[in-house]
Amino acid sequence: MRRFCTSGPVDRKTCYYVERPELMEEAIDHIENWRYFTVSAPRQTGKTTFLNDIVEKTKDKYLPIFISFESYDIENKQQFLKVFTEDIIEDINYRHNIDLELKIPTITDEIKDLIKEIHMKTGKEIILMIDEFERFKNSKIINDFLHAIRSIYHKKELHRLRSVILISVGYLSGILEDNASPFNIAEHMEVPYFTKEQVYDLLIQHEKETGQIFEEEVKELIWHNGGGQPGLTNALAYDLVVKKAKNEKIVTKSHFDKTLYDFLKKYINKNIENVISKAKNEKDLIMQILFEPDKIEFDISDERIKYLYLNGVIDECNGYCCVKVPLYYKKLYNHFKPQVNGEKTYMATIKDTIRPYIKDDGSLDLNKLLKRYIKYIKQRGAVMFKGRNYYEGVYQYNLDQFLSLYIEAAEGKVYPETQVGGGRIDLLINFNNKEYLIEVKVDITGNEYEKAKKQLIEYIKRNDLNEGWLIVYSSSIEDFEYILEKYEDKKLHIWFIKTNFESPSKVQ
Incomplete structure (x- = not known):
């Protein structure tokens, strides 16, 4: 039985695997046309898995050699040439079950003789793939190596080095600009995150093999929260099926909520x-x-x-x-949010509970709770907001902390930057199985204000809700204000929050 692979490279025999046909076609086309090219992607995006796939798809026709410069802490040229040759010998033995004895070059230019020798002894044209290329920091040796590759490139058919692929976390333009005319910037490839279709493909593989089904909403949540990042996508799915919904026939949103909480609050994910x-x-x-x-x-x-x-x-x-x-955003948000925990005693006194803000039907009276928030701002606004740049997050996080203090006391949740209706909402409240959407804006213009209202209405419609909240913090208004606007059968609650305080307010 295969599983969701949480560390790479992925072995398709033991792990669910997503094909990347368009990317593979581009790479094979470069190889067939004797191109030397670069490949980059951030870590944990499936880069090494993709490159191992190139090896599998080309090894019958060519001799792909896949080595890494990750541990090349090498000080002199002779040591580099020795380790480089030994790594090539080892990889050929490992991938092709061919035991070769090769002459170690004495100077860098003799790498072309090494390539010729490999071709003569195997009878195959060579694809040289070097991972973690940027990790080798000895610039003199790298420059000499790239000059040798350039020399081979100009007579590549003679040396039978069909393709060289340099792989890195990022662009190699700074390393290559003076030394590597074969590596055309137009032939640089990036390994992208999974598309939505590829994420679904991954999940469907599990469904077919195990009979355990993901609710459609859970598939959407995995796609949205992981953003298609292969490592995170697999990690979320793995946690769901192995820990939260083990032995369950259906993976539900309730399971996902627990997984998301653990990733945000408990797990240490690399x-x-x-x-x-x-x-x-x-x-x-x-x-x-x-x-x-x-x-x-x-x-x-x-x-x-x-x-x-x-x-x-x-x-x-x-x-x-x-x-x-x-998911990255949420973790970064929590990590870098302004430290205003000292405000807790002002946000809720011993007399304040969530009870007055729950309606008879169990729903949240958010407008009433926002009135309590304004009372707090009138008391503390001069301390909290004066002299702050709003990109510090002081406004959104202040509101987030206030709402969380009350709502989480009744087992509700407040989520920042949550995917809804084709976009992201600043704050989403989940209370008694009902969602409340809150968009936060700061010192916006009239055009931005109209755009924000229109966008929020779209979110409300797409999520089949009846109302939403727009919170506008402004340093130019004279006083707090509440406006109710109706769009057909939808309500928009707009709260204007004053942020321009000259001195601490005495209002109680």
């Missing part, structure tokens, strides 16, 4: 921890990207943006920087 670790190195920028969406233009020439992108933290969304994987 993918997520790596993203947080990299984000810490560019804290100011990631804070802006998290809490000031659609403001930071995506420009790969900015070294900070390039660093976060190549490490899988951010991506490009309509020309702007974004955190495309929702």
Whole structure:
């Protein structure tokens, strides 16, 4: 019985596996046409699995050799040539069951003789694949190596080196620009995240093999929260079937809610921890990207943006920087949220409970709870908001913390940045099996205000709800205000929250 693979590379004999036919076709086309090219992808995106697939699909016709520079902590050229040759011998034996004795080059230029010798002894043209290429930091040796490859490239049919594939976490342009004319930037390939169809394909494989079924909503939630990131997608599915819904016939949303909670609050996941670790190195920028969406233009020439992108933290969304994987966003949000825990005693006193905000039918009286929130802001606004840049997240997180304090006391949940209706809502409340959508805006223009209302109405319609909430924090308004607008049979509750306080308010 196969399973969801949570660490790579994926063995299709023991793990569910997703085909990438278009990507594979492009790679094979490059090889057939004697192209030397580069491949990149952030870690845990299935890059090595894809490259192992290239080996399997080409080994009958050619001699693919797949080595890695990951542990090449090498100081001199002779040592490099020795280790390089030994790795090639080992891989040929491992993948092709051919035991070769090869002469170790004494100078880098003799690599072409090494390639000729391999061809003579095997009778096959060679595909040389080098993973973790950027990890080898000795620039002098790398430069000499790339010059040798360039020399071979100009007579590739003579040397029978059909293709060279350099693989890395990110672009290799800085390493290659002076030394590697064979590696045309137009023939650089990126291994993308799974598409929605590929995520569903993965889940359906499990259903067919085990008979255990994912509810349709659960499939959507796995796709949306994992964002197609292969490592996370498999990890979420694995946790569901092995831990939360073990021996159950159907994997339900209730199971998924428990899995999501554990990933957000309990588990130490290597993918997520790596993203947080990299984000810490560019804290100011990631804070802006998290809490000031659609403001930071995506420009790969900015070294900070390039660093976060190549490490899988951010991506490009309509020309702007974004955190495309929702689960990453939620973890980063929790990690970088402003530290306002000291406000808890002001948000709810010993007399405050959730009971007054629950209607007779068990639903949440969110407007009444927001009135309590405004009372708190009038008391604490000057302390909390004065001098703050809103990209620090102080507004959204302040509201999140306030709502969570009351709602979680009654077993409800408040989720930040949740996928709904083809987009993301800033806050989603789940209370007694009913959802409440809240969009948060700060100091917006009139056009942005109208756009926000229209967008929220669309979310309400697509989620078959009757109402939604738009919270507008503004430094230009004189006082707090509530507006109720109706769109056909849908209600839009709009709350304007004043943020411009000259001194601490005395209002009780």
